Amino acid sequence: MNKVHVIVNPYSARGQTEKKWGSIQSAIKAHFREFKYVFTEKPRQATEIARSLIRDGFDLIIGVGGDGTLNEISNGFFGETSGKTINQDAALGIIPSGTGSDFIRFMKIPREFEKSAAMIKNSKNKKIDIGKITYGGAGAREQYFINVADFGLGAEVIKRIANVQSVQRGALTYYRGLLATLMNYRSKTVTLTVDGQQQLRGEYLIGAIANGRIFGGGMIIAPQAEPNDGFFDLVLIGDMKKLEIIRNTRLLYTGTIAKNPKVVILKARNIKVESQEDVFTEYDGEMGEKLPAEFSIVARALNFRIG
Secondary structure, three states: OOOEEEEEEEOOOOOOOHHHHHHHHHHHOOOOOEEEEEEEOOHHHHHHHHHHHHOOOOOEEEEEEEEHHHHHHHHHEOOOOOOOOOOOOEEEEEEOOOOOHHHHOOOOOOOOHHHHHHHHHHEEEEEEEEEEEOOOOOOOOOEOOOOOOEEEHHHHHHHOOOOOOHHHHOOOHHHHHHHHOOOOOOEEEEEEEOOOOOEEEEEEEEEEEEEOOOEEEEEOOOOOOOOOOOOOEEEEEEEHHHHHHHHHHHHHOOOOHHOOEEEEEEEEEEEEEOOOOOOOEEOOOEEEEEOEEEEEEEEEEEEEOOO
16 A cells, blocks of 8 residues: 655645645545645745655655646655665656646646546556756756756746746746747757767757657647657757747647648757757746756656556
């Protein structure tokens, strides 16, 4: 029997999670006789909580929130400096309650609290890949992501909406941020080394390193990505004019972005990205650091409770 602990982000779903906690708790109780829970109080706290719980012997961590909560908790499955999972048998489950739920949607996790709790209870552990970012420079820092990381335009959008409170964010906020960012944005000259062999250099509007398929509140950036195949889908979108970008946005929402001749999609395990310009990164909707950065797939590193 699993030793279960629930980590709740009360601010997710524009603050509705805290108000609905009674219903969520009842849904969990219907499937787990014994569990403990804790509410997070500040950003990134879920990572430290999860790490501590796993070290204390909890082997099923259930998050309540959106993709941001999922990202924080999944980071907690890894040691601060070792880069290894603390307990290879520990598993992660998620009860969706957030505005940003792109990976959750891709994994077909039901949004009804009782159904998602039932899925966690009745499913076996399934190994999925996770991405690791290593930022260059002095005091290199590592960061894990479960869904999509990117550099260029996507990161600039996240930077623009960073001051918008999480309780007010959603797909519309991201799209408005995209349109506003386009007013002054230009593609960046970037050099990529793929799996230590292939080198690419050019002007790119965006580069997405995808473990999942969906980001930005419903944009299907990597239509063929699989989170358990041991590869990223590297999606490079070449330079476009502003109106051209807006016209092609529909291809992102229909999952047909590969039809555009300016889009290149490659399978890769390791991607090093450099630029002489200031190019920002983001991961799972969170602001990252500037390039250079190295993106590495950690194959089948995380036990996820999905149907």
